[in-house]
Amino acid sequence: MTANILYSVDLHRVGYMRGRRFRGSLLGHRALIDKLTLDQELRGHTGCVNRLCWNDTGTKLASVSDDCKCILWDVNRHTHVEISTGHERNIFGVAFIPESNDSWIVTGAMDYQVRLHKVSPDGGYNCELYSHHRDRVKDVKTTSQEPNLFWSAAEDGTLRQYDVRASSVNEGGVLVNLHGNGGADAIEFKAIDLNPARPWYLAAACSDPLARVFDRRMLKLLANKTPECVWQFAVEDSTNDLLFNTHATYVKFSGTGHQLLANFHANAAYLFDLDRPEEPQLRFSNMLGPVEASKVDGLYPREIGSFGTEFQGCYPRRRFHFVNRRTYTEREREENTKTYISAHGSISMSKECLSESIEDCCKAIDMLGQGTSVLSEVCRLRILRGNLYLKRRWMGDLLLALFDSQLVEASEEGLSEDNLLLRLKSLQLLDRYQEACDLCSEFSDLFHKNKDLSKMRKAINSQLKKNSNVGGEDDDEMESSQGQDEHSSDEGKDSEVHSSNASMECDNDGRATEDGEQEDAAGAGRSSAHKDDQRSRRPRACDPKRFRQRYLGHSNVQTDIKECTFIGQDDQYVVGGSDDGNAFIWDRKTGKLLRILHADQDIVNCCQANPHEFVLATSGIEDHVRLWRPNGRIGLNAIQCSLAVLQTCA
Numbered sequence: 001m002t003a004n005i006l007y008s009v010d011l012h013r014v015g016y017m018r019g020r021r022f023r024g025s026l027l028g029h030r031a032l033i034d035k036l037t038l039d040q041e042l043r044g045h046t047g048c049v050n051r052l053c054w055n056d057t058g059t060k061l062a063s064v065s066d067d068c069k070c071i072l073w074d075v076n077r078h079t080h081v082e083i084s085t086g087h088e089r090n091i092f093g094v095a096f097i098p099e100s101n102d103s104w105i106v107t108g109a110m111d112y113q114v115r116l117h118k119v120s121p122d123g124g125y126n127c128e129l130y131s132h133h134r135d136r137v138k139d140v141k142t143t144s145q146e147p148n149l150f151w152s153a154a155e156d157g158t159l160r161q162y163d164v165r166a167s168s169v170n171e172g173g174v175l176v177n178l179h180g181n182g183g184a185d186a187i188e189f190k191a192i193d194l195n196p197a198r199p200w201y202l203a204a205a206c207s208d209p210l211a212r213v214f215d216r217r218m219l220k221l222l223a224n225k226t227p228e229c230v231w232q233f234a235v236e237d238s239t240n241d242l243l244f245n246t247h248a249t250y251v252k253f254s255g256t257g258h259q260l261l262a263n264f265h266a267n268a269a270y271l272f273d274l275d276r277p278e279e280p281q282l283r284f285s286n287m288l289g290p291v292e293a294s295k296v297d298g299l300y301p302r303e304i305g306s307f308g309t310e311f312q313g314c315y316p317r318r319r320f321h322f323v324n325r326r327t328y329t330e331r332e333r334e335e336n337t338k339t340y341i342s343a344h345g346s347i348s349m350s351k352e353c354l355s356e357s358i359e360d361c362c363k364a365i366d367m368l369g370q371g372t373s374v375l376s377e378v379c380r381l382r383i384l385r386g387n388l389y390l391k392r393r394w395m396g397d398l399l400l401a402l403f404d405s406q407l408v409e410a411s412e413e414g415l416s417e418d419n420l421l422l423r424l425k426s427l428q429l430l431d432r433y434q435e436a437c438d439l440c441s442e443f444s445d446l447f448h449k450n451k452d453l454s455k456m457r458k459a460i461n462s463q464l465k466k467n468s469n470v471g472g473e474d475d476d477e478m479e480s481s482q483g484q485d486e487h488s489s490d491e492g493k494d495s496e497v498h499s500s501n502a503s504m505e506c507d508n509d510g511r512a513t514e515d516g517e518q519e520d521a522a523g524a525g526r527s528s529a530h531k532d533d534q535r536s537r538r539p540r541a542c543d544p545k546r547f548r549q550r551y552l553g554h555s556n557v558q559t560d561i562k563e564c565t566f567i568g569q570d571d572q573y574v575v576g577g578s579d580d581g582n583a584f585i586w587d588r589k590t591g592k593l594l595r596i597l598h599a600d601q602d603i604v605n606c607c608q609a610n611p612h613e614f615v616l617a618t619s620g621i622e623d624h625v626r627l628w629r630p631n632g633r634i635g636l637n638a639i640q641c642s643l644a645v646l647q648t649c650a
Contacts, residue, residue, distance in 0.1 A: 028568030032614045033585055033595050035630035039615075042625040044071050044080055047090070049619035050561055051606060055096045056144055058612040062105055063625050064091035070107055070117065075615075075627060083119065086127055087111055092561065093140035097164060098147035104164070106150050108137030114152045116164065132160060138561075139191045145199040151175070153189035153204065161221060173221030176214060178206065180226040190560055191250045197257030201230070201274075205248035209234045211262040213274070233272050233546070235264055235396060249562040254571045259548065261574060263564035268395050269551040269576050271588070354392040361385040362590075379408045379419070386422045390429065396550040402426040403547055415443060417450050424456045433464040549591045554578035558603055567609035567616060575616060577604030583618050599626055 047066030054061055061073040068091060070083040085091065089110030097104035097116070105117045114130040114137055135156035142150045153159045157178035178187040188207040195201035200216045213231040235246070245266055252261045263269040361381050368378050386404035389397040405423040409415045415423070420443055427436035440447065440457045447453045555578050556562045564576035566588065573594070574586045583604050585595040600620035608617045616628040 026569075027614050028570050028572035030594075032630040033573065035632075036585075036595065036597065036616065036628045037631045038626055039629040039631075040075065040078075040627040042071075042073050042075075042080070042627065043623070044082065045069060045623045045625075047623055048621050049606065049623065049625055050090060050092050051094050051139075052608040052617050052619055052625065053094050053096060054608060054610055054617070055102045056098060056611065058610040058615070060096075060102050061608075061617055061625070061627075062094045062096060063619065064094040064107055065623065066090040067623075068109070070094060070105060072102070072105070072119075073625070081119070083117055083125075085109075085115055085117065086129075087113060087115065089136075092136065092138050093152065095140045095142045095150060097150065098142055098144040100147075106140050106142070106152075108133075108140045108152050108154070110136045112137065112154070114140065114160075114162070116150075116162075130160075130162060133158065135188070138189055141192050141194055143194040143196070143199045151192060151194070151202070153192045155188035155207075157187050157189065159189060159192065159202075159204065175216070175219050175221060176204070176227060177224065178226055180224050190248065191563075193251050193253055195253045195257040196255060197253075201253070201257070203251040203253060203260055205251045205262065207247050209246055209264075211248040211251055211260070211264075211272075213260065231260075231272075231274060233260070233262060233270070235267055235270055235399070247560075249556060249560050250564050252563075252565045254566060256571075259571075261564055261566065263556060263562055263576055265556050265560060265562070267556070269554075269556075269564045269574065270396065271548040271551070271574070273546045273548050354388055358385055358388045358392065361388065375411060379411055379416075382408050383418050383422055386426070390422075390425055394552065396552065398426055398430050399547055400550065402430070417446055417453065420446060421450070421452055421456065424453070424460065428456070428460060428463075433460055433467060436460045437464050549588065551576065551584070551586045551591055553586075553593050554582070554584045555580055559605055561605045563605065563607050565607055565609055568614070575607045575609070577607050577618070577620065579603050581620070583607055583616070597628060599628075 042061070042063070045063065045065040045067055046069075049063050049065045051064050052061060053063075059074065059076060061075055062070060063073065064070050064085075068085055068087045068089070070085050070091065072081045072083070074080065083105065085107055087107065087109040091107050091109040093106075093108035095106050096102055097106060103119045103121070105119070106114065107117065108114045112131065112133045112135060114133065116128040116130070118126040118128075120126075130152075133152065133154040133156055135154050137152050137154045140150060140152045148164050150162050150164070151159060152162070158174050159176035161173055161175045178189070186207075189204055190207060191205040193203045195203070202214045202216055204212045204214065206212060210229075211233045212229045213233075214227060215230045218230075219227055247265050248262045249265050250263045253259070254261070258273065258275050260272045260274060261269060262272065361384055365378055365381050365385075368381075382404045386401040389401035389404070401422065405419055405426060408419045409423075420439070423439060424436050427433070427439070437460055440460060447457055551564070551574050554576050556576075558579040562577050564574065567573045567575050567585070568588075572588055574588050576584050576586075577599075578584055581598060581600040581602055581604060583597040583599040584593060585597070586593055597616075597618070599618040600622050602621035604618055604620040606617070606619040609615070610617070614630055617625055618628065619625045
């Protein structure tokens with residue numbers, strides 16, 4: 001992305017960039033992230049602000065709090081209206097009813113109640129009460145495609161659908177019941193979201209390790225059984241002791257509806273693809289690098305086209321006066337990479353500098369680009385980065401290593417011995433021994449030539465036999481069922497159930513079976529068998545073709561209302577709250593940490609982006625809401641960034 005907003009304006013002036021593309025380049029420009037500053041503090045609550053919601057036009061913001069009040073803020077006129085909701089406990093959910101002139105607002109609270117508030121312009125007020133839930137209501141949602149409906153999700157494990165045209169006494173049919181199949185495990189809803197492009201898809205964050213996506217066309221009201229998901233995602237990390245305590249605290253669909261962002265308790269935020277493209281093309285970066293603008297941008301030459309020649313070909317009768325920006329050839333990029341690596345020394349595999357080595361690999365890959373002449377070098381760097389991920393073992397690093405292997409295999413290099421070894425190591429550490437065994441069978445001819453591969457295959461076969469003795473025949477049935485689900489996902493039909501490899505090995509009600517525990521041997525072998533049984537029930541990592549990115553650095557432990565959402569006209573960035581009182585902003589594609597905003601004295605729970613402007617609203621434990629906007633002041637970092645880019649273009 002270019003370093004100057006005026007550059008995008010020039011492209012618009014000559015007709016190269018128009019309409020939504022031009023608007024997206026402005027409202028998602030990298031420079032706006034650097035210029036985000038505190039614009040307003042909205043004061044009016046007397047308790048923690050638990051949820052925020054913008055209206056469809058982005059002119060009003062609704063906030064709810066522990067003080068049982070709902071406040072409607074007109075952010076442009078600097079006025080607000082307070083609504084005494086009638087709730088008796090903390091309010092956790094708020095949403096505008098579409099096409100109601102922003103006068104109908106729905107709220108859900110800790111008192112098990114959902115209320116529909118109707119505020120007329122003349123000051124009149126009416127409230128409808130829905131008291132169907134049996135536990136705390138954690139979220140309410142609406143969608144502009146169906147303005148007469150709204151949904152609520154509660155900790156009683158039910159997701160209910162309401163129609164504003166019907167009586168509140170008879171409304172509130174159960175759309176999803178996570179307890180419908182019985183069982184002792186109490187799965188709770190934490191948050192929900194509806195797909196803006198395909199509103200029949202409904203995502204749910206629950207109290208177990210799975211983030212679920214349901215198809216409302218396949219659901220019935222007053223459901224007695226737990227319905228099947230069309231997708232379910234979990235993060236897998238065999239090194240994480242808190243894995244069984246992790247759960248999604250928030251889910252958010254992208255604006256196009258093709259991706260799902262999930263923020264996991266005691267873990268990180270992850271981005272998943274719903275449409276599963278055939279050949280993923282992504283770059284990864286070390287997430288915890290310096291966040292100064294001067295160090296984020298301008299670190300290395302980027303490819304900038306020579307637009308004078310390009311536009312002259314498109315518009316032969318026009319004269320253009322663009323600054324002649326340099327184009328880096330593939331050979332120059334390769335030389336730049338070698339120079340960069342030699343300047344920083346050889347990439348080290350020592351434990352003390354794993355993060356720095358990963359960062360070096362990322363920058364070298366970015367320099368080389370996607371040219372065919374440097375393909376082998378890019379693949380080598382990706383394999384090296386994958387092994388660095390395996391050695392560092394941060395949360396999600398195993399998935400990134402597996403994805404690097406997937407990228408190398410998708411290239412012309414294919415599955416080489418080094419890449420195969422990386423893939424097997426990743427699968428082994430993720431406890432996916434059956435997939436590793438299948439991979440060994442598929443490429444058996446390579447194992448005779450490589451001692452490391454032969455040793456790895458023996459270890460995988462040994463562990464697979466050990467797992468089969470613990471899990472019994474049930475594991476085979478689960479694998480078979482999972483394979484059938486994967487096959488059905490390739491049919492491409494919205495009405496069919498799509499199940500990624502992120503699904504848990506579980507029975508029909510979504511809970512792990514207990515057969516393995518019944519087969520535990522008495523005595524000294526019991527604890528070992530029980531441990532292996534637990535490892536076999538870990539949530540399965542998502543298919544690498546669905547996994548897109550991990551966003552790391554924030555802390556999500558203290559509260560279960562920790563939001564993570566997109567910002568930018570085309571969802572170019574991801575923002576999430578943290579227990580340290582900061583809001584973290586990452587690049588959506590690369591996962592690189594770009595900015596940290598100090599947004600609360602204690603904990604930041606809520607982050608909501610304005611749908612039409614580059615404005616961010618945050619709230620948390622403090623009793624007020626903060627609005628962040630870009631300003632026109634040029635700071636030192638912005639000057640350094642501009643100079644760095646000018647030097648690379650000289």
